[in-house]
């Protein structure tokens with residue numbers, strides 16, 4: 001059950017407002033305020049030009065504006081509220097500062113931008129690690145420990161590797177981490193040094209989970225936390241998860257912690273508006289809990305346990321490796 005802290009009456013509107021302010025500029029750029037001033041936009045309309053080529057981004061924008069009641073979703077259509085009409089008229093004020101000075105705003109945040117992804121990988125890894133230590137790590141450690149690990153624990157998309165170190169410490173098993181981001185790997189060096197000081201066997205490498213070699217030896221449990229949604233679209237994710245059978249031939253379990261898209265994006269919240277909006281801007285089709293379960297099934301896993309996590313729309317799934325292919 002998501003923690004009530006994510007609905008904090010003062011923090012949630014500030015967080016949601018940050019994304020809604022950006023969505024206001026984008027809605028104006030995309031001509032959405034103009035179109036919605038005249039008529040509702042139905043799902044049928046969004047499936048046709050001129051909207052269809054930007055459909056995922058447009059829905060991300062509209063759903064973010066629903067959270068501040070500038071737009072309302074009814075049955076199969078989006079409509080502008082009176083407040084939304086006024087917000088649209090003020091879009092140039094938002095664009096002046098958020099658009100005109102977008103680079104000034106971005107440059108104030110420290111951390112290198114990966115030119116390939118456009119993401120500050122070190123910032124993602126460090127922030128995720130800090131959120132995890134508050135809301136996730138205890139559950140993760142209990143869950144993995146309950147599987148009685150007897151071999152390497154391999155964490156894919158390990159970020160700073162701090163959670164991996166904690167679980168290795170708890171279980172006395174060696175750890176192996178991979179992350180695609182060079183900056184995350186730089187951040188993980190301190191964790192590796194700490195492990196060495198504690199006499200814990202922890203190896204962390206830069207690597208892409210989707211292209212790891214076959215037969216990574218000695219792995220008993222594979223984990224991936226808040227990373228599976230990066231593997232998209234769904235068919236590709238199914239193929240990648242199925243490939244773990246040959247990459248980790250001895251492994252018994254795949255433990256996935258991940259967030260899915262909000263099913264009811266109508267209120268200010270902490271976390272979910274950022275998750276939903278940013279991934280829509282990255283043109284990623286929203287993935288529901290049912291989609292995730294279908295992917296696991298099609299990749300040949302049986303889901304042995306599911307837990308709802310403290311972070312909104314987030315779950316832990318314990319998946320048993322099947323012996324045959326999907």
Ligand SMILES: C[S@@+](CC[C@H](N)C(=O)[O-])C[C@H]1O[C@@H](n2cnc3c(N)ncnc32)[C@H](O)[C@@H]1O
Pocket residue numbers: 121124125128129132156157158159160178179180181184207208209210224225226227230231
């Ligand atoms: C949201 S962060 C989560 C980090 C960490 N697992 C945690 O829970 O704090 C997602 C991480 O997955 C990494 N990642 C994304 N795609 C990946 C891939 N294909 N292979 C390896 N790492 C990947 C990112 O670089 C990032 O560090």
